[in-house]
Amino acid sequence: MMLNRLRISMGITIQTIADKAGVSKATVSYVLNDRAGEQRIPEKTRARILNAAKKLNYRKNVYAKCLASGKTMTLGLVVPDIGHLFIVEIIKTIQRVASENGYHIIIGDANDSVVREKEYFNDFMERRVDGLIIMPSPVWKNSDLVDEMNQINIPFILLGREMGAEYNSIVSDRVQGAFLATEHLIRRGSRKIAHVISNPLFLPTQEKLKGYRKALEKYDIEFDENMIIETESSCEGGLEAGHKLLKIRPRPTAVFASNDEVAMGVLKSLDKSGIRVPEDISVVGYDNLNISIFANVSLTTVDQSQREMGQKAVELLLERIKDRKLKPEQIVLMPKLIVRES
Known part of the structure; x- marks a missing residue:
């Protein structure tokens, strides 16, 4: 039943909704793209369009939107070992901040392997991610990967590792x-x-x-x-x-x-x-x-401020996606001693 609904919804277009709601195709487009305010579309008309879209089980064509904007609204994240709680807390923050900015995260767990890091990088490039956050493995010396990211001009942030003034990085001391x-x-x-x-x-x-x-x-x-x-x-x-x-x-x-x-x-x-x-x-x-x-x-x-690390990584990356001419930044976060009972 769900598959049938999905097949039906994939055939629903903006024109279909316009016909059902009794409005123009342009009006539907403004409403579905959250731009109703630009044309001062009455609230009753807006509600009628949204109701029609819901009844028709309409889903936005994300791929068409990506083609139009030139962005996939996805970010690639490579981590060394997703089993560590410290890394999990960073991932949760990155996902939250990315979502707040309309982006989705694709995660690759390299399992402390530079070979798997390169495999994930290639996969993310095929998926046309808009930017990368690389949290290198503890034994990381993959300068070739950094050089390749620079050559193809993909915005990226090194998280937890600094490699010089020419690269964006965030580390804790x-x-x-x-x-x-x-x-x-x-x-x-x-x-x-x-x-x-x-x-x-x-x-x-x-x-x-x-x-x-x-x-x-x-x-x-x-x-x-x-x-x-x-x-x-x-x-x-x-x-x-x-x-x-x-x-x-x-x-x-x-x-x-x-x-x-x-x-x-x-x-x-x-x-x-x-x-x-x-x-x-x-x-x-x-x-x-x-x-x-x-x-x-x-x-x-x-x-060592893992939540701040995650937040700043996304913010810094999105700034570079918006303006690739920005100079690289190296952010060093200072750790704090938390005194408890032990």
Whole structure:
């Protein structure tokens, strides 16, 4: 039944609606394109046209509109791993802001693969997206892709990665964020601070480690390789890291985790082992995810403004779609320490 209705609606034209409503084709066009005010079309006439369109199950021909405007009103978004809550929050913001501006988002999950990033890029080009937001994988070195995007003159934003003054980018200062987290633990009296990291080849890992060491240096605390625990970037990885850190001697009095998901796993592990937080060991996460306030001990964390990142990415991209001659911008967002119970 639904398929039959769809087939019927695809054959409905503006002229069909005009005939049913007893008005001109031009009047119908003004109403359906939300331009009734330009011709001062009476409200009763407008209502009659909309009612006729509804009864006929009329749907706008989006493709015809795209051909006329030269725009598809779609944006391509490539993310490294859609499984991470931090990325999910960015995606939700991007979708909301794009929708508010009349755009749809097509999402490609590259699964930390530069090959899949290129595949999604090619697919988006075939779909004629109006612009791209690329959130590179942590090991991203795909300068060839950036060069290709520049050559075909497609507006694009690099989100979470900066590649020079000639490209539009939005990043959060992860070095400063890690410094704030570590300094907070030091000021609370800890000098044996473990740092739980993910893959050391990842740029975010390297930047956070740099901020961690910067804080240790400021307070004359010697860096100890034994205090660095490598694990998967997940709650499960945090559970594993919690078991490892309890075997370190002397035992750490504080933990700085690479993200909130890892920190939540650490909290769970410490709780199972009868370790009190923060009395025995303090814990700080990173990202300020929504879940961070729901732990048994609410998580102190670093907010790197993922919602602001998503919003500014869309705004910056739409400006470039409207005017491709605008100079590139490099936006650096400053993270904030969010102090809670842990």
